[in-house]
Amino acid sequence: MKSYEQINDKIVSGKAVVLTAEEIIDYVDRKGLEEAAREVDVVTTATFGAMCSSGCFLNFGHSQPRMRITQAWIDGVPAYSGVAAVDAYLGATELRQGDPANTYYPGEFRFGGGHVIEKLVAGQSLELHGLSYGTDDYPRREVRTTFTIRDLNQAIMVNPRNCYQNYNVAVNSSDRPIYTYLGQLKPGMQNLSYSSAGQLSPLLNDPLYETIGIGTRVWLAGAQGHVYAEGTQHSPTCERGANDVPTEGAGTLALTANMKEMRPQFVRGASLRGYGVSLSLGVGIPIPILNPQVLKRTTVRDRDILAPVIDYATDYPNRTGKVLARLSYEELKRGEVTVLGKKVEAGAMSSYAKAREIAGILADEIRRGDFLLARPLRALPVQQVFRGLKIREDRR
């Protein structure tokens, strides 16, 4: 048994034993659970993938004369300004003004909020266009200027739904290609698309949220941020395997961190043909090895994590709840799987290679004493169902 304080003392003295969630599997096999739990202090988990709920609050500072800014566009992408003067919120899935979207189906969605966020973190110059109605204290009505992230007072990423615990595997049973947030799906179930780092993914290594909670310090694209709330659509009451690992979506995390400290290679705007724009992000979360039970959770393997195969041509859009099959991440990562007796090529929207890289970077930062663990202020809910939207006909 170890405490957060003991683990942090070892990190500060440069003596912490840190392994990634991939490395720990063989390590525990070799050493046994009890001995490994005594030796290992931290296991690092990570994921990299499209996280559509990403966004940020920006503060531009005040001009002379002052302007409140009630409407704003950054590189042509609308940023919500119904907040305090010269603050704006930019969402990853916002399209550039005038984007034809899916008018010419499938649309290209070349540029949007996610790309603006990528440019900001990369230190590139962006154009701000702001309008206002003018008041006695904020008389200016229009501004047009360029800025970089260094000119901003704050650039704080605020992502209410990151790190989905598990995710759907999408196929298309129809006779035409379809375009989804998991990419293009060819007709007749020729290909499938999944999105999870599997055995490296944070919440699959802590399935009942025993160490990851509100207040946990996280590595968000290179910056040290934290979990600020349960994520939107956090729905831990779900089907779980014998190892307590969910076999469907389940938990999510709300994350925040300072964009000025982020690394551009882990903040990438994404264009999904026929669907829209998004932002792909890298996240790393350390798991403190407080006891053998916590360690056991982190030894979960790809073959023991199942994801539901859903038909995105019919069952997903109509929300029928039908699951065609369940596949393990070991099968998915082979690149070719059998679904309902048919050979299907597998691709992913998340990057296992990047997740591995992030788990390694975070492990190095902890070994060097640069990243300390934070004890959660509050646990995430373990019981909570997912509600659908009721459409009431009798609008009173």
Place this chain on the structure above:
Amino acid sequence: MSTKRLLLYFPKSETEKPIVYHLVKDYDLVINIFRAKVTPEEFGYLVLDVTGSEENIARGMDFVRTFHVQVDEAQKGVRWDLGKCTMCTNCIPHCPTKALHVADRATMEVAFASQLCVECLSCLENCPYGACSSIF
């Protein structure tokens, strides 16, 4: 005498120099242009057959490279930018010849075997990050 098909990729600033003129005049090469795009202030390319002695072709290409022009014998218009690729593997089921492939299933790292590419451009349509591009 021999004939080689070459792709000359011109960076933004070098497109206004009479490079083909010098290849003919100074290096005694016969030039047959198949495809070209030369737009002022933009990148440009030339796909051409070059006929001449091995030595003159080599000297001619050395001359071309002094203008920071890339000379590519593979003549493939599709380029895969490792720096932009996130290795998500979304492109893999869409590449019909497995030119884009997972090089190592343990690390899930993606690689591009340009000799297998048939330039169907599926990767351009499916890469969320613009890692694949075509100069044609």
